[in-house]
Amino acid sequence: MLHTTPESLQEILPFEDKESGLVITADARIDNRKSLSLKLGIEDNKYVSDSYFILKAYEKWGEKCPEKLLGDFTFAIWDENRETLFCARDHMGVKPFFYYLSDNVFLFATEIKALHALDDVPYKLNKLVAAFYLIPNSDEICSTFYEDIMRIPAAHSFRFDSSKLHIRKYWELNPNLNLKMDSDEDYIIKFRELFNEAVQCRLRSSHKIGFELSGGLDSSSIVTVSKDIINDKLPLQTFSLISEEFPESDESFYINKMVDSGGIEDNFLVVDQISPLDNMDQISWHLEQPLYSANVSFFWDLYQKMQKKDIRVLLRGYDGDSVLSHSEKYFKELFIKIKWMKLIKEICQYSENRDKDPYNVFLNQCILSVIPTPIKEHWHRFKKIRGEGDFVLNNKALNHELNLSQIYRPYKKSLINPNTAKEFHYCLIVQGAHQFAFEYNDRLAAAFSMEPRYPFFDKRLVEFCYAIPNEQKFSNGWDRMMIRRSIENLPKEIKWRSRKKFLTPVTTRNLLELELKCIEEIIYAKDHIYDKFIDPEDIKRIYSRYKSKNDDYQQSDANDVWKLITLTKWLEKGKIV
Template sequence: MARALQYAAGRVSGWQGDEVVLRAGDGALCASDVHAAIVFDGRLDNQPEIERRLGRQAGDVGALLLAAYHRWGKDCFTHLIGDYACAIWDRDARAFYLATDPGALRTLFFRTDRGRLLFATEQRGLFACPDVPREIDPDQMAAWLCMLPREPLRTFFRGINRVPPGHVVRWADGAFSLERWWRPEDVPTLHLPRDEDYEEALRAALDEAVRARIRPGERIGSDLSGGLDSSGVSALAAGQLAKEGRELTAFTAAPRHPHPSRRNRFTDEWPSAAEIAALYPNITHVRIDNDDEPLLDALDRREMASDWPVLNATNTVWIDAIHREAKRRRLDVLLQGAMGNMTISYSGGERLAGRLRAADVAGTWRAIADLRRGGGRSWLGIAGEAADFLLPLALSRGLRSLLGRAPTGVFDYSAIHPDFLKRSGLTDRARTLGGHLRNLTRGDSRALRLAVLDRTDHRGHHAMATRRLFGLDVRDPTSDRRVIELCLSIPEEQFALGGVPRSLIRRAMRGLLPEVVLNERRKGLQAADWRVGFQQAMPRLRAEVGRLRASPFASECLDLNRMDALLDAWPGVDDAGERANIDYLCAFSRALTAGRFIRRVEGGNG
């Protein structure tokens, strides 16, 4: 198991006793005393705070974690801040505790059978045991193809469980139980006297989260788009590194092939990113082509390092190109802002529905006035948003269809085989979701953001694969637990003050980011020229669908005829329609990566 998980040649530490074997390598730690043993993979960001609470200074992180466990038991995880996966063996109680932090960038899996517990940070560690089968769970594949939230413990493999982010698993006497130690739904609403106080609170929390992810001696890089999340992270990181005479290498993916901007979208983020980089002399700005390598070559590499289907096929090309260049430059860390949309730059888009949900008449009218004045929304658009909340889902969808704005359905964005979906028993849930979690949360802003956070476990798989492939530690300040809790506590009005979407981050970053970025209302379109690489891959894509027909399970769960039909109907590189994004970026690409995952598990990818 240890060999299967090892990224590079290095020392593997461990502990053994009481029929228990623990192994830690590649930067993980193992520590023990007479009462307990611990393995910890990750980063602890609040060591001084824990030392103050314990009233003692520990010689190292391992000793501190043991002391925290002896003081607080399994509740110790509520005191730990950082990205981590942790396992504790209580020798006295003869019980194991397996836990992960809420940020979802560290994974932890386990299997129980015949009174035995196996656990590892990646599933391949479990599969290194010859008696652990690799059998795909069809229900989880159906849920993934339909973009449904999965059950917390389950993975794509029967008998393999995951420790969900922010949870702890207790195993004793051959049985396990699951408890959620992180309770974000209980975070109280924050009431501050001035709008400026919220801005200062957000800026301070994000600055601290960035600082915690920059360690002495590390070479730091960052993703830098033209949006607000990665730009805010990069700006704060550059400012902190400059004080130490250190540099930040910022990477921006950009199209080589010109692509016209569309309504509410801009297609080249390089000019905005370049203006951000120009503000900070210690930023080395690196341009990466969106189509740096063939699509299927990028998938081949990424899939070798992951035990999970790749989520986004076309984005893998430029993401891996950034990681390869970061490795070539010998960077250690890559900062990103991937969870910003649900934390620091949340749009406040549920404000109107939230006021309606609370039956707040005055608040509803204020929200409408702000949407008209600061948001530039039409009366028809506001009415449609209100109808989506007030009317039964089927009725609001019917009205939109009559107006020529039919919402997407499960068979629009998914190439799941209809018979397979029917047998899974998920048809009603998939139709209700319609690809949008808002259909489930119905105006509850906090529930929506938490639902999105719960559905981001693929980030951990991607981050672990990035460590394996490129030796890079991906760190995301926007998924820092303190940042998440602060953003959940801030009243929704602050995120859309005056009707301006993402108002809070725009105000908090004033003076740190250029006005062209702060005032941009459009969204940047990632890999706007993806059609070029897709068209170049067309012969290989046809061959891939042909190979999927040889797989019994892929033929059962995927609508391969539709996949062939989509390739036959390919509109070409010049098509600017939104329909292509649904057909090819969603339905075809997700079915493609699911099928390749199935063939790999079956042993059919050569």
């Protein structure tokens, strides 16, 4: 436990409440302490830990207690009177919870390596999860890379008694949630209230706070609101990744606009000569799995800079886009519902904002979007375009053994089938990738004794942003309209920017130029440790396209090579069978 809140400094875990016969251990930050203190009859001060609030909530509400909590938490309570163990994980899955269950023992931890330190736990590869690692997207929320080691999914609790495990989903986003207010101003006022609260409760810290600043809407909005809330003479410490060699990846212009607005001391890291494989063994040890993102070494170095500044809490703008909504499928929805005057107006404004041809926008987002999926898949294969369901890096034998196509199909359909913007928005919010990213970032930051926090994934804010009408999310050709309208003092160049830049060109070049020898040693090795997952001839063809950048090259080729290298090196280093 990192002890990042004032209340946690006094905390000793596990804690036993002799009067109730309850014992708790937890990793938690509870954000609704004030309201809970009234309901539970306990004081809200720095001497009362968040885990004590959880314990008393369980004492009052039993297994329904997670429904009453707000914040990021994972906990286990031993109820001596009932002889049961009750465990739960927060609504969004920010805090991890792993466990191992056999006929003889039940073990749990927030890190997998703690479980592997015990002789009872097998050290064996989960081939299905390793196979999913090689697929562009997957939505596995229960299994891990290790056979028989499982996780509690987000918004789930379980009770363990008499050698039986009872799992319950205590919350889910209601797909039919709708909110209608009287005016645009009412929506803006409510959003400001919720967003300010989401930021403010994540500023509760006993140590220095840092802020990731990418120059995008999400991180810039968090920094802007935080400046107003903290209102300190000392500048906020922000941390940014920049590129001096790739203008198409560099966000310095927008970051400097934030710095020029005042109250910020930004710390830059130039990433142009950082290899995606730098510190790979060390990072993999902390992550307990292969690396998912080719830019993870950038963040490793950035977190080192934060550690040198004594940062212990980090506010991130992670995937505010999914919460705020880019309003994907909105044009398709207007087209299908024959709201053509509105469609024409929005497409024209959208095209002007993004400097796009309105006819191409109409063709791609309206006409082509209603073509049946099987036809589009055949066309993609004819044009050799990588599709979501194409298991390029899974050999046929593995695909057949694990039945990957059938397992993957439900997830694939969830992203392809929606006909409305709201349906698609729902899919983006509830996808299991968020839970995975939170776990991933939790372990990466913990290597530097930091706790990441995510204001956009506050349960109250998520429900509000999902429930509001499409017109509040997309208007006058602008997506994410709610935050554009609501955040005052945000530089106009950021508030009304249409695109964000990414570091993909940097990682794509650096992997090839800085790690050519490593790549070719693995791909052209006589004995392939990876051939149980990947056909060696297939990966050679993919690598040839990546290296030559010929007409058949796709960005997915670089991603395929990256995943091959990281999986192979992880299997070799971990000696996992």
